[in-house]
Each structure stands twice: as C-alpha cells, then as structure tokens.
Amino acid sequence: MTSTTAAGWLETHRERLDGALEAIRSRGYYSAYPESPSPRVYGENAAADGKAAFEAHRGTTYPVQTPGANGTVTTEQSPYGVPLDVQYPRTTESSLDELLDAARRGMTDWRNAGVDGRVGVTLEILDRLHKRIFELANAVQHTSGQAFVMAFQAGGAHALDRALEAIAYASEEMNRYPTTAVWEKPAKGDSIRLQKNFTVVGRGVALVIGCNTFPTWNSWPGLFASLVTGNAVIVKPHPLAVLPLALTVEVCREVLAEAGFDPNLVTLAAERPGDGLAKPLALRPEVKIIDFTGGSEFGQWLEQNATQAEVFTEKAGVNAVIIDSTDSFKALCNNLAFTLSLYSGQMCTTTQNLFVPADGIETDEGHKSFDEVGAGIANSIGKLLGDDARAVELLGGIVNPGVITRLELAPEYGDVVLESRAIKHPAYEDAVVRTPLLVAIDAKDEEVYGQECFGPVSFLVRTAGTAESIDLFRQTVDEGGAMTAGVYSTDEQTLEQVRDAALDVGVALSENLTGQVFVNQSAAFSDFHGTGANPAANATYTDGAYVASRFRVIQSRRHVA
Amino acid sequence: MTSTTAAGWLETHRERLDGALEAIRSRGYYSAYPESPSPRVYGENAAADGKAAFEAHRGTTYPVQTPGANGTVTTEQSPYGVPLDVQYPRTTESSLDELLDAARRGMTDWRNAGVDGRVGVTLEILDRLHKRIFELANAVQHTSGQAFVMAFQAGGAHALDRALEAIAYASEEMNRYPTTAVWEKPAKGDSIRLQKNFTVVGRGVALVIGCNTFPTWNSWPGLFASLVTGNAVIVKPHPLAVLPLALTVEVCREVLAEAGFDPNLVTLAAERPGDGLAKPLALRPEVKIIDFTGGSEFGQWLEQNATQAEVFTEKAGVNAVIIDSTDSFKALCNNLAFTLSLYSGQMCTTTQNLFVPADGIETDEGHKSFDEVGAGIANSIGKLLGDDARAVELLGGIVNPGVITRLELAPEYGDVVLESRAIKHPAYEDAVVRTPLLVAIDAKDEEVYGQECFGPVSFLVRTAGTAESIDLFRQTVDEGGAMTAGVYSTDEQTLEQVRDAALDVGVALSENLTGQVFVNQSAAFSDFHGTGANPAANATYTDGAYVASRFRVIQSRRHVA
Structure with a gap:
C-alpha cells in the first residue's frame, strides 16, 4: 500500500x-503554480471558500497533534488587528524527549520508501497545499501583515515554487x-565481481525555525529538502506566525498517514514567547539539520x-544599490519606489542603502544633483502610494512594534528626504500601515547605514563619487552582508x-x-535567493x-x- | 596565455x-592510473629513477617557498630507520598574516579561470604527480612506514584515483x-526578458591537515576538491610525513605558475612538533574550508x-566484523588474516572487533567453537606472515612509538589468541616491524573494545550469539563510529x-x-570511504x-x- 500510493503520486506529478x-x-x-489569484485561474468560489476556511480557524484549537505537548498556546497578533485566537499544542523543554522519540520512530519506514516514494509523497503534499492556497494566503496575510495579493503570491504560489525547487534539487542529488x-x-x-547496493539515508531529525515575515516562503525550502531526503522534521514557528505552518504541518501529516507512514515525521512545536524553545531544541544530539530564518544574533549563535x-541560516544584511548614471531616470525612480514600498520594506531583500555621488549623476533628463535624485525617488513613491486604498495593497501592515520603534528613530540619522506617513486601512481600522522613510546621510556615517535597520527605512548615502560608492558597497556587504544588490550605470566599465x-x-x-x-525579488528555479557567500546567509535557495x-x-x- | 594553457590541458586529459x-x-x-609498479607498465628505469629522486632529497632543503616562513624545520623519522633530514620552510603563528595574504592574492585570477580552466590545471597537476609516482611512493614509504608496493598503490595510484574522483565530482557539481x-x-x-550570468566563486582559503599514515591518499581529495572549486589551499602536513605533501605542493605550484596563476594558491605550512600551528590556522577568519584526517579529539575540536x-573530518572508529556462519571457513580466515596484517593494521579501515558467538559457528568444515574460530584466523595470519622477507612487504613498519605502547598494553585486556612478534627487516635493520596481536575478550568489556586501539591489535569478542553480536555492533558503531564493517553469514535473514x-x-x-x-579497502569511483553518518567521519570520499x-x-x- 505504502509504496503503491507514493509511486502513484510520483506519476501524477511527474510532469x-x-x-x-x-x-x-x-x-x-x-x-508550476499560477501566481494570479484571479477567479479565471482558480475558479469563482476559491477566494471566498479560502477566506471562510481561514475564518473557521479563528478562536479554535488547531487540529494538529504534537507528541509531548503540554496544554496549548495562543500567541498570534494580526498586524491588521483581526483577533485570531487560535490555540496550538504547546511544546516546552520538558516535551522534547517524547517529541524527538516520536519524530525518529518513523524514519526507518521513511528511508525504506526510497527516493521515488519520498519524492512522490512530498509532491503530493505540495499539491494539497496548493489546493488550500487561498486559506494559506489569508493565514500569511494575517500573521505577516503582507497585503492579500502578495500573501497569495509570495506566501502561496512562489513559496510552492521554491518548495518544488528544493525537492527537485534533492531529487536530482539523491539520483x-x-x-x-x-x-x-x-x-x-577470472575478473573480480562485486554486487553493490547504495541506500540514501537521512541524517536524523531536522529542525525548521520559522520567521514572522515569510512563514511559508522561508520555511518550506528547508522543510521539504529535509523531508524528501529521509529526515523527520520538527517545525518551530515564530510565535507571531504559527497558523501558516500549522496548516503546512497538518497537510504533511495527512499525506504521510494516507501513504502509510508515521505522521510524526512532521510535527509542530509551538511555544509561548519567552519560552526560548529554539535553543534547547537546536542543541539536542538527535537534531542533525537546522534551517533558520531570522535575526543575525540567533543565526550566528546557531x-x-x-x-x-548542519546549520542553514538566512539572517540580515545591508542591501545596497549603487546609482552612477542612467538612460531612464523616471524608470529608475519608479523601479526603486516599488522596491522600497513593497511590504513596507519589510523584506530581507529590500534595498537599505542607495549610494549616490554628492555631485549627482548623468541621466537621460540631463544632470541630476544628489538632491534631485532623492526627490525623484521620493516623488515616485509619492505617486505610487498617493491613493490610500491602493497603497495598502502594496504596503500591507507593519509586522510588529519593533519596526515602528526603528522607524521613529531613523529621521534623526540624517536629512529626511521623504517622511513616512501613517495610512488608515479602509478595511481594517486597527491595521498599522506606514509608507517608506528616505533619509539622506553622509558616507562617513557608516555606523548607521552599515547595520540593518529592518523596516520602511532607506538611506541615500552621499558619496564622493561612484568609486567611493563601490568601496562602501564592498565594505558594508563584506562586514554586514547583503541578500541583494543593484547598480544603475550607462558605463560598461563601471558595470564591470x-x-x-x-x-x-x-x-x-x-x-x-x-x-x-525588482531587485528585492528572486524567481524560483532561476534566481538564487541569497548566496551563502557573505554574512547575510550561509546558504542559498537553492543549490x-x-x-x-x-x-x-x-x-x-x-x-x- | 593563462586560459589557453589550461584549456589545452583540459583537452589533453578529457578522456x-x-x-x-x-x-x-x-x-x-x-x-585511471595503473596500480602495478611493474617495469612492463612504467618502464625499465622508472623504479630506479624514482628512488634516486627520493634519495636526492635526503639532507637537503626542499625547494618550495612559503610566504612568511621563518627558518626551517626537520621533523621526519622514517619507520625504516633511514635518516631523511629534509628541511622545510617553517611556518609559525607569526607567519600567518603574510601566508594568508599571499594565499588570497591569486584568488580573483583563479576564479576568472572558470570551471574548465581550473579543471584543466588540476588534471595536469595529477598527471605530473603521476610522472613522479615512484619518487612519491618512496616518500610515502619512508614517512608512513607502508611497504613499498602498498605505498606505490595506496600512496600513489589509488591516491591519484581518489584525487581524480574528487575533481570529477567537483567538476560535475560546478557544471x-x-x-x-x-x-x-x-x-x-511583451514578455519580460532578463539575461543572467552565473559565476562559480571559491569560499576563501582552504586548509588541509595531513596525517602520518596516509599523507597523500587522505589529503589529496580535500586538496583538489578545494583547489578546483576556486579556493586557495594551505597544506599543513603531519610533522612525521612532510615529504609526500611537499612534493605535492611543489608540483601544484609549478603547474599553476606555468599556466600564469599565482603559485601561492597552494602553499606548504610545515611546523615543528609542538608548535600547535593547526589551531590558530584553523580559527583564522580567512579560512573557510578545513579538511582533516587524524585523531578524534582534534577532529571534534575542529x-x-x-x-x-566548512569542516570535513576523518577521525577514528571501532571497525567491526560480525561472524555468524560461513560456507568457506578457510577463505574467511585467509581474508581476515590479510586485513589484520596489511600495514600492521594501521589503517583507519582495519577491523578491530570480531564478534563471534561463544557457542561457535556453523561452517563448511562443520561446527567451529569460539576458540577454533580464533585459532583459524591466527593460523591464517601465521601462514601469511611465516616468511619474514615476505611478511615485511605486507606489514611495513610501525608508524610511530605510540603504536608500540598500545600494542604492549593490549595482551592484558583478555586472553591472547595470537601473540604479536617483532620481525627483523632484511633490508632496513632499524625498521620497527610487528605482526598482529589477537586478543579474546568478553562482551561485557565494552570499555576496552568500544574504543579505538590503533595499530596491530584486534579483539575476538565473545558474544551470547549473533543477536548480541548485532546489538554490540550497533552500540559500538553508534557511539564510537566506524569506517568499515563486515559480516559473514550463510543465512539471508541474518544478512538482512x-x-x-x-x-x-x-x-x-x-x-x-x-x-x-578486503573489508579495509575501498575502490575509488565505486566504494565510498567513510559515510559521514557516524562518529568516525563527518564526510565521505566522495559524494x-x-x-x-x-x-x-x-x-x-x-x-x-
């Protein structure tokens, strides 16, 4: 039964x-998964059904079992002010013996499923997650604060693509x-003849530590890479973004059980904030793989x-764009305006530092001074976000209060080129929405812009010229890391x-x-996300x-x- | 010039x-490299020329430059008693700034050589090392103590095969x-079109820490895997086995320079015993890859x-063979006798623990008691090593005095089944040669046989039956690790x-x-050496x-x- 089911799934999803x-x-x-939430693609009722499925979770105990759990936790706060009140089994340090024993119990069967069996099961899981994409999108929206369409795309379709990419790499690697x-x-x-058998064997228990901003997109590659290669996976979500991963774990367990495997191969370890569960979990000898997305300090600790x-981390960086010259000034401003505005700059890939020569730059509209470059970008942001109702669909909500604190401090670092303003969300009156802040700052203030200031804050760094811009780019990325970088120049030698x-x-x-x-976006299967070659991340999706x-x-x- | 030369080499060695x-x-x-040192394969003068080239090094300063070196060291002691007295540049902690700067200087050119360029260069290096295989074999013999033919095979031809295997994997991976x-x-x-470039970039400086017993075979896979992937490599040999790696580094530098690259991409860091150079080197931030072969304690420290x-270690283990039954008792005894005798059991792959039921086993010669199994193996060893002149060509010399200390303590652990004897080497009167010791021991004495006793010492462990043998096998390997394992059984269920x-x-x-x-031998390209899945090693050659x-x-x- 087991292998038949899994093999059938592989055939179903082989294309x-x-x-x-x-x-x-x-x-x-x-x-592989359409990114448009249009009813023409997903059907007339998909959006409403998904929303209803999401709503049905509110105020309930999530139907997922965790071995060793003690009671429940309710930890989420929607950035849109919608009460979620979902209860999850609570894992504490004293639960870990039971949890890890349970996680390991199914590993021999899972190993014996073989490469094809495991690939079939994980592809089926993705398919079932895809069927619940609207429910997932609502869950991502109301935990991360992403606007709905972005939550559908980044948290749904693109996350599925990244998961499929990880499975594809792992499948190729095992084969x-x-x-x-x-x-x-x-x-x-006579010649000497030996018959040899080679078996792919997982390393043990894998731990996935989720983040607040991209609970699915950043967790799924590691989760599915570990699962398909024969490991058991414990998913520890960020306390503010549990629901998308609870749903993920539920689907994994459902599919595993249906194929005859132990559902405890994938478990949810939700904690109360302050429980500090990640550290003792991460140090357990049974844990052989860790995937982490989050702050640099804990990433380095891991x-x-x-x-x-084996520890795979995505931490923080100081993403940079060097502006040297352009043959399309308006398009440059519009492109950067979108990057800075999307999800209020709360992406690990959002540009923080824009290096611009103090003397300004040459453009198709003639010379632009440093101030005119800043004004151009500010103006594009203003136009992009001029209408509140449209603006919130790009900005989404502020993910947590720490972002507001940083945003409020940032004007003091230099000269404000564009003020951040609060926007009232037409649909969610308690939503916290902010537009990007742009601050001009001198090259010498590296102690400010050389560190990540996560949120809708970017710096226009005044340099002596492009040569210094390149030097500062090297220096800040070498020391602080970066997930993304960009350059605008009409000069081939400068580009080189x-x-x-x-x-x-x-x-x-x-x-x-x-x-x-946009510089902050990477396409699965083609663009690597992060490189593993600078301090921002020690790994990439996916190689x-x-x-x-x-x-x-x-x-x-x-x-x- | 650079790329033309390297590309030409790739074509030369493409087959x-x-x-x-x-x-x-x-x-x-x-x-790819013939393992027979026969003159019919390598030519009439090859052996004599190689020996002469080796002899010419004795008492001289080795012609290899190391940036930052202070004076020289002379640290080798041939297990055959032949004075080597070769002087190498001495690297100390105060040399490291200069050494690491020099190592990194050529990395951009090396990156720009591209995958094909680097593959071409490394294949040419192997070809030149192959041309010096007899010189290498002498160097390996007189540092490791391996007998000549083994040094030629394991230290020459098979080491070249393992190096080529690492280059092949790296080439496939980069491509x-x-x-x-x-x-x-x-x-x-219009569709959106992007042109993308992808460049393979090395991680930084790679450190290779060599061992005493297999200076080339164990160092080359890591060395060439790191070099071909764009890194600079610092080779820190074991103080008792410098010459084979000095020769390796010399050839690397010669070929790199010939192709127009910085020879300091590969450097030799020889130290005085007790200098403790490996620790400060290993912790330098420029060092991004470490390959280590040696003791468990330092491997774990790394x-x-x-x-x-990225740390790749091969440490120590408690290799086991489970003896349950056989349809060829004589062949079993002869096969194990060879394994225990080869290089006096000084291989990380030599069997230490032979699990045998106290009640004995069924064989083609009828039932054999526990004592008869021991006597059978002892008898085979006796026959194999009966003639001193032939015995030394299998046993080689004892690599260092620590082995003798362990060997002298071991009879106290149980009942001696076969005594170790000292053999006088007919050609080298100061050579230290010993035959294997076989000690019968009870299953309860796990604190003895559960640890590695490196050298010509094996234990015949008396178990309650094959079920207990399997349990003890699981337990000892799980805790102490193993590089190899074997089983003899005529029962399919037991094998399963x-x-x-x-x-x-x-x-x-x-x-x-x-x-x-033999259980202690692995064939490049087909058998993995180590698995990376138990405490004996965290990596394998090669996957x-x-x-x-x-x-x-x-x-x-x-x-x-």
Whole structure:
C-alpha cells in the first residue's frame, strides 16, 4: 500500500517535477503554480471558500497533534488587528524527549520508501497545499501583515515554487547515486565481481525555525529538502506566525498517514514567547539539520553552537544599490519606489542603502544633483502610494512594534528626504500601515547605514563619487552582508567594476532594472535567493550545497559470480 | 596565455575525466592510473629513477617557498630507520598574516579561470604527480612506514584515483549551473526578458591537515576538491610525513605558475612538533574550508570551534566484523588474516572487533567453537606472515612509538589468541616491524573494545550469539563510529538484519568477503570511504556533499530585448 500510493503520486506529478528539473538546469523561466489569484485561474468560489476556511480557524484549537505537548498556546497578533485566537499544542523543554522519540520512530519506514516514494509523497503534499492556497494566503496575510495579493503570491504560489525547487534539487542529488551496481575489476584469470547496493539515508531529525515575515516562503525550502531526503522534521514557528505552518504541518501529516507512514515525521512545536524553545531544541544530539530564518544574533549563535547539526541560516544584511548614471531616470525612480514600498520594506531583500555621488549623476533628463535624485525617488513613491486604498495593497501592515520603534528613530540619522506617513486601512481600522522613510546621510556615517535597520527605512548615502560608492558597497556587504544588490550605470566599465565587486563580496547583482523586475525579488528555479557567500546567509535557495549534506549514502557489497 | 594553457590541458586529459564522470554515475570499476609498479607498465628505469629522486632529497632543503616562513624545520623519522633530514620552510603563528595574504592574492585570477580552466590545471597537476609516482611512493614509504608496493598503490595510484574522483565530482557539481541563461517570463504584451550570468566563486582559503599514515591518499581529495572549486589551499602536513605533501605542493605550484596563476594558491605550512600551528590556522577568519584526517579529539575540536569554516573530518572508529556462519571457513580466515596484517593494521579501515558467538559457528568444515574460530584466523595470519622477507612487504613498519605502547598494553585486556612478534627487516635493520596481536575478550568489556586501539591489535569478542553480536555492533558503531564493517553469514535473514543495522548506524557493509577484496579497502569511483553518518567521519570520499559547499554561485542579471 505504502509504496503503491507514493509511486502513484510520483506519476501524477511527474510532469511538474520534470519541468522543475529542466528549469534548474537551464535556469530559464518556470513556475508550476499560477501566481494570479484571479477567479479565471482558480475558479469563482476559491477566494471566498479560502477566506471562510481561514475564518473557521479563528478562536479554535488547531487540529494538529504534537507528541509531548503540554496544554496549548495562543500567541498570534494580526498586524491588521483581526483577533485570531487560535490555540496550538504547546511544546516546552520538558516535551522534547517524547517529541524527538516520536519524530525518529518513523524514519526507518521513511528511508525504506526510497527516493521515488519520498519524492512522490512530498509532491503530493505540495499539491494539497496548493489546493488550500487561498486559506494559506489569508493565514500569511494575517500573521505577516503582507497585503492579500502578495500573501497569495509570495506566501502561496512562489513559496510552492521554491518548495518544488528544493525537492527537485534533492531529487536530482539523491539520483546521482545508482541504487545498485556491479563492479568488475579485471584480474588474471577470472575478473573480480562485486554486487553493490547504495541506500540514501537521512541524517536524523531536522529542525525548521520559522520567521514572522515569510512563514511559508522561508520555511518550506528547508522543510521539504529535509523531508524528501529521509529526515523527520520538527517545525518551530515564530510565535507571531504559527497558523501558516500549522496548516503546512497538518497537510504533511495527512499525506504521510494516507501513504502509510508515521505522521510524526512532521510535527509542530509551538511555544509561548519567552519560552526560548529554539535553543534547547537546536542543541539536542538527535537534531542533525537546522534551517533558520531570522535575526543575525540567533543565526550566528546557531552556527557557532549547534555544531552537531548542519546549520542553514538566512539572517540580515545591508542591501545596497549603487546609482552612477542612467538612460531612464523616471524608470529608475519608479523601479526603486516599488522596491522600497513593497511590504513596507519589510523584506530581507529590500534595498537599505542607495549610494549616490554628492555631485549627482548623468541621466537621460540631463544632470541630476544628489538632491534631485532623492526627490525623484521620493516623488515616485509619492505617486505610487498617493491613493490610500491602493497603497495598502502594496504596503500591507507593519509586522510588529519593533519596526515602528526603528522607524521613529531613523529621521534623526540624517536629512529626511521623504517622511513616512501613517495610512488608515479602509478595511481594517486597527491595521498599522506606514509608507517608506528616505533619509539622506553622509558616507562617513557608516555606523548607521552599515547595520540593518529592518523596516520602511532607506538611506541615500552621499558619496564622493561612484568609486567611493563601490568601496562602501564592498565594505558594508563584506562586514554586514547583503541578500541583494543593484547598480544603475550607462558605463560598461563601471558595470564591470561593480560586477567584480559583487563577485568579491559574494552578492547577486541586478543591473539597470527599470521594468517589471525588482531587485528585492528572486524567481524560483532561476534566481538564487541569497548566496551563502557573505554574512547575510550561509546558504542559498537553492543549490546543490543546500541539499547534498541532508542525507548520506550507505553501501553494502558482496561477491557475485 | 593563462586560459589557453589550461584549456589545452583540459583537452589533453578529457578522456580521463570523462571516464571518471561516467564511473561516479555507474559506480562500476574504473582506474585511471595503473596500480602495478611493474617495469612492463612504467618502464625499465622508472623504479630506479624514482628512488634516486627520493634519495636526492635526503639532507637537503626542499625547494618550495612559503610566504612568511621563518627558518626551517626537520621533523621526519622514517619507520625504516633511514635518516631523511629534509628541511622545510617553517611556518609559525607569526607567519600567518603574510601566508594568508599571499594565499588570497591569486584568488580573483583563479576564479576568472572558470570551471574548465581550473579543471584543466588540476588534471595536469595529477598527471605530473603521476610522472613522479615512484619518487612519491618512496616518500610515502619512508614517512608512513607502508611497504613499498602498498605505498606505490595506496600512496600513489589509488591516491591519484581518489584525487581524480574528487575533481570529477567537483567538476560535475560546478557544471550543474549554466554560465549564462535567458529568463523570459510571459506577460501581457511583451514578455519580460532578463539575461543572467552565473559565476562559480571559491569560499576563501582552504586548509588541509595531513596525517602520518596516509599523507597523500587522505589529503589529496580535500586538496583538489578545494583547489578546483576556486579556493586557495594551505597544506599543513603531519610533522612525521612532510615529504609526500611537499612534493605535492611543489608540483601544484609549478603547474599553476606555468599556466600564469599565482603559485601561492597552494602553499606548504610545515611546523615543528609542538608548535600547535593547526589551531590558530584553523580559527583564522580567512579560512573557510578545513579538511582533516587524524585523531578524534582534534577532529571534534575542529568541528566545534572552527565554525567559520566548512569542516570535513576523518577521525577514528571501532571497525567491526560480525561472524555468524560461513560456507568457506578457510577463505574467511585467509581474508581476515590479510586485513589484520596489511600495514600492521594501521589503517583507519582495519577491523578491530570480531564478534563471534561463544557457542561457535556453523561452517563448511562443520561446527567451529569460539576458540577454533580464533585459532583459524591466527593460523591464517601465521601462514601469511611465516616468511619474514615476505611478511615485511605486507606489514611495513610501525608508524610511530605510540603504536608500540598500545600494542604492549593490549595482551592484558583478555586472553591472547595470537601473540604479536617483532620481525627483523632484511633490508632496513632499524625498521620497527610487528605482526598482529589477537586478543579474546568478553562482551561485557565494552570499555576496552568500544574504543579505538590503533595499530596491530584486534579483539575476538565473545558474544551470547549473533543477536548480541548485532546489538554490540550497533552500540559500538553508534557511539564510537566506524569506517568499515563486515559480516559473514550463510543465512539471508541474518544478512538482512545486519544490513538494516548498518543502515541504522550509518556504516558501509562488506558481506562474506572470501576472495581478493578486503573489508579495509575501498575502490575509488565505486566504494565510498567513510559515510559521514557516524562518529568516525563527518564526510565521505566522495559524494556531492563533499564538494558542493566548497564554492558558491554568484549571479548578475539585466534586461535584454
């Protein structure tokens, strides 16, 4: 039953997998899950049904079992002010023995499912998550504060694409090794023949530590990479963003059980804020893989202390754009305005530092002074967010009060080019919505812009010229890391210099983006998210290194005639 | 010039690379470097010329430059008693700034050489090392104590195969990513098109820490995996086995310089014993990759402390063979006798624990009691090593005095089944040669056999039956790790149980070896050496995980029409 079910699922979803495998080789465009929430794509009732399914969770105990749990926790606060009041099983330090025992119990069966069986199961999980994409989008919206369409795309369709990408890489990686081989060494007289078997074996228990802003997009790659390679997975969500991962775990358990596997291969470990569950969990000897998205301090703690595990971290950085010159000033301003506004700049990929020469830049509209560059971007942001009802659909809500604190301090760092303003959300009166703040600052103030100021705050850094811009770019990224970088220049030699700098400090570079692609966005199957080559992240979505160490190959051999 | 030379080398050696790539996919038999030192293969003068080249090094200063070095060191002691007196540049903690600066200086050019350029250069290095295989074999013999033919094979031909295997894996891994791609997303009106570039970038400086017993075989996979993926490599040899790695570094530098690259991309960091250079080197922030072969204590220290680096360790284990039954008792005894005798059991893969039921086993010669099993193996060892002149060609010399200390203590642990005897080497009167010691011990004495007793010491562990043998196998490998495991049984169900146990504890299993393949030997391209799944080693030669995290892929993107 077990293997039949899983094998059937692999066949059902093979075309999707093959498309993904082809795409990660060519790195051309591919998407398996439509990103438009339009009724023409998903059907007339999908949106309403999904919203109703989300609403039905409010005020209830979430139907997911966690071994060893003690009582429940209710920890979420919607940035839109909507009471969620969902209760989840509470995991504490004293639950861990039982939880880890339960997690490991199903691993032998899961190993014996083989590569195809596990790939089939995980692809089916993605398919079922896709069927609940509107419910998921509502859950992501009301925990992260993302506007609905963004929650649908980044938290739903694109997250599914990133999960599929991780499964594709892991599948390709596991299939590098044959399951059997005959080794025949020429020798005097008869040759020597051995029959060999090779088995993919998971490392143990994998821990996924979720974040507040992208609970699915940032957790799914690690979750599915670990699961498909034969590990059990414990998901510890951020206390403010549990629902999207509770739903994820529920679907994983449902599909695993249906195929005859132990549902405790995937478990939810929700905690009360302040319980500090992540540390003791991360140090358990059974935990062999950790995926973390969040602050630099805890990420570094994991890298330095959880040495029994493979640790994959995405932390924080100081993303930069170098502005040298342009043949399309308006498009430059509009493109950056969108980047700074989307989700109120609360993306790990949002540009923080815009390096602009004090003397200004050459453009298709003639020379623009430093102040005119700032005014141009500010003006584009103003137009983009001029209508409150439309603005909230781009900005979303502020994810937590820490962001507001930083935003309120930031005007003191320099000269305010564009003030942040509070917007009243037409649908959610308690929603906290803010527009981006743009502050001009001198190159010498590196202690300010050299650190991440997470939220809708960006700095227009006044440099002596593009040469200094490049130097500061190197310096800040080398020390503070970066998830993204951009450059605007009409000069090939300058572009070449910035490319070299980006290779040296290990960050992906977007050049002269003036259309519908933005420096803060990466496309699954083609763009790497993060690089693993600078302090912002020690891994990337997704490459071979992201999957290869999540399993081992164990062989046996014997003589054959 | 640079790229032309390297590209030419890739063409020259492409067939060799393609053979390796095909072999790692099929895991069938492959070898690129003949393992027989016969004059029919290598020519009439090769042996004499190689020996002369080795002799010429004695008493001289080795011609290799190390940036920052202060004076020289002379640290080697041949296990054959032959004075070497080779002087190497001495690296100390105060040399490290200069050394690391020099190591990094050539990295941009090396990155710009591209995948093909670096593969070409490393394949040429292997080819030049192959041309010096007899010189290398002498150097390995007189530092490790291996007998000449073994030094030629394990330290020469097989080490070259393992190095080629690492290059093949790294080449395949880097070539998973296209260098350029066009990404075209369908959109209303015109589609969105981006041109993308992907560049493989090394992580930084790689450190290779060599061992005394297999200076080339254990160092080359990491060295070449790091070099070909764009890193600079510092080689820190064991003070008792410098010459084979000095020769390696010399050849690397010669080939790099010839192709126009900075020779300091590969450097030798020799130290005086007690200088403790490895720790400060391993903790330098520039060091991003570490390959280590040696004791468990320092290996664990590296894993736990050098958290800025990817750390690949091969440490120690308690290798086991479960003896349940056999249809070929003589062949079993002969096969194990060879394993225990080869290089006096000083291999990380030599069997230490032989689990045998107290009631004895069923064989083709009828029932054999526990004592008869011991006597059978002892008898085979006696025959194999009966003639001193032939025995020394199998045993080689004892690598260092620590081995003798352990050997002298071991008879006290139980009942001696076979005494170790000292053999006088007919050619080297000061050589220290010992035959294997076999000690019968009770299952309860796990504190003895549960730890590695490195050298010619094996334990015949008296168990209540095969079920207990399997339990003890699980327990000892789970706690102490193992590089190898074996089983002898005529019962399919027992074999299945042991296979499951081996998968659970993560060790490769050899079943019923009775011919010319031995549990302590692994064949490049087909057998993994170590698994990375138990405490004996956190990595394997070679799989995707061994190479994938040694580099990152950095992209850039821009609009195209």
